[in-house]
Amino acid sequence: MLRRFLSILCLSVLLFSSFCINVALAGPTSAGGLIIDNTDYPTLYLTETPIQGEAVWMVQARLKEMGYDIEPNGIYDQVTTNTVSMFQLSYGLKADGVVNEAVWTALLASDKQDSFCAAAEQEKQGRMLIVIDVATRNLVLYEDDQEVCRYPVAVGKAKTPSPIGEWKVIHKSVGWGNGFGSRWMGLNVPWGIYGIHGTNKPGSIGTYASHGCIRMFNRDVEKLYPLVPWGCRVKIVNDGKMVPETINPVELKIKSSGQKVVYVQSRLKELGVEFDGADGKFGHMTELAVKYFQVWHNLEPTGVVNEETYQALGMIE
Numbered sequence: 001m002l003r004r005f006l007s008i009l010c011l012s013v014l015l016f017s018s019f020c021i022n023v024a025l026a027g028p029t030s031a032g033g034l035i036i037d038n039t040d041y042p043t044l045y046l047t048e049t050p051i052q053g054e055a056v057w058m059v060q061a062r063l064k065e066m067g068y069d070i071e072p073n074g075i076y077d078q079v080t081t082n083t084v085s086m087f088q089l090s091y092g093l094k095a096d097g098v099v100n101e102a103v104w105t106a107l108l109a110s111d112k113q114d115s116f117c118a119a120a121e122q123e124k125q126g127r128m129l130i131v132i133d134v135a136t137r138n139l140v141l142y143e144d145d146q147e148v149c150r151y152p153v154a155v156g157k158a159k160t161p162s163p164i165g166e167w168k169v170i171h172k173s174v175g176w177g178n179g180f181g182s183r184w185m186g187l188n189v190p191w192g193i194y195g196i197h198g199t200n201k202p203g204s205i206g207t208y209a210s211h212g213c214i215r216m217f218n219r220d221v222e223k224l225y226p227l228v229p230w231g232c233r234v235k236i237v238n239d240g241k242m243v244p245e246t247i248n249p250v251e252l253k254i255k256s257s258g259q260k261v262v263y264v265q266s267r268l269k270e271l272g273v274e275f276d277g278a279d280g281k282f283g284h285m286t287e288l289a290v291k292y293f294q295v296w297h298n299l300e301p302t303g304v305v306n307e308e309t310y311q312a313l314g315m316i317e
Contacts, residue, residue: 110170242266
């Protein structure tokens with residue numbers, strides 16, 4: 001009896017040990033590598049435990065769309081590395097298989113943004129404007145100032161907010177799948193990858209859930225997609241506004257970019273200083289507008305947004 005008990009005990013220990021070893025070996029694979037879903041031009045590269053996530057899926061889906069022999073799986077594997085290297089080679093980039101900001105820019109560049117076809121498409125459909133309010137989580141499409149349709153959306157979480165500002169649709173794609181649903185419309189935000197797209201998480205619609213993109217029900221984005229021309233203007237606001245109640249002042253000058261640049265551009269436009277759109281890029285037109293405002297308010301016309309300029313703009317006490 002004792003011998004039988006000891007045999008069963010030894011067998012149980014062996015089975016348990018084998019199970020633990022298998023779990024330990026499977027752990028890294030089943031848990032996967034680093035998951036990257038963020039949109040701030042993340043760097044992607046081959047690692048021993050592959051990087052995964054929506055950023056990887058986007059690269060793969062775009063490469064497939066461009067005719068490369070790759071099937072999206074959301075895993076940055078050897079096939080993806082080789083395909084990225086081929087893409088880099090064809091675009092005159094360093095063929096190292098690493099996705100950096102230059103590769104993102106080349107991948108998602110618009111080939112119709114300034115073309116005759118894009119202009120003709122906009123002319124045919126009238127003056128189109130999409131307004132997205134992150135406070136109400138609604139998207140409204142206007143044609144010649146008349147509302148065409150309205151849809152609920154999901155917007156960025158507090159840590160990864162949707163970009164407030166005035167943008168344009170510079171890329172349109174069908175069938176990326178996974179977290180991008182059935183349609184993608186990319187925006188020309190200078191500090192990251194943002195777009196309006198479908199989703200495989202319909203329960204998130206109406207909430208603050210994304211990494212900054214605008215999510216829609218697939219059925220809704222499929223209705224919206226054919227109505228939106230290349231170059232369509234997209235205005236993203238918060239409770240109807242593009243300037244927050246409070247701001248942490250940071251010095252801004254030529255070649256600066258980011259959300260705070262949008263806030264300053266929007267405030268200048270509110271005060272009647274007209275120039276290009278509030279697109280987050282501190283270019284020569286924004287510098288000229290700042291100089292004009294500074295002269296108007298008896299400040300040294302440096303074109304640099306410093307603390308005095310923020311105060312004159314009424315953005316800080």
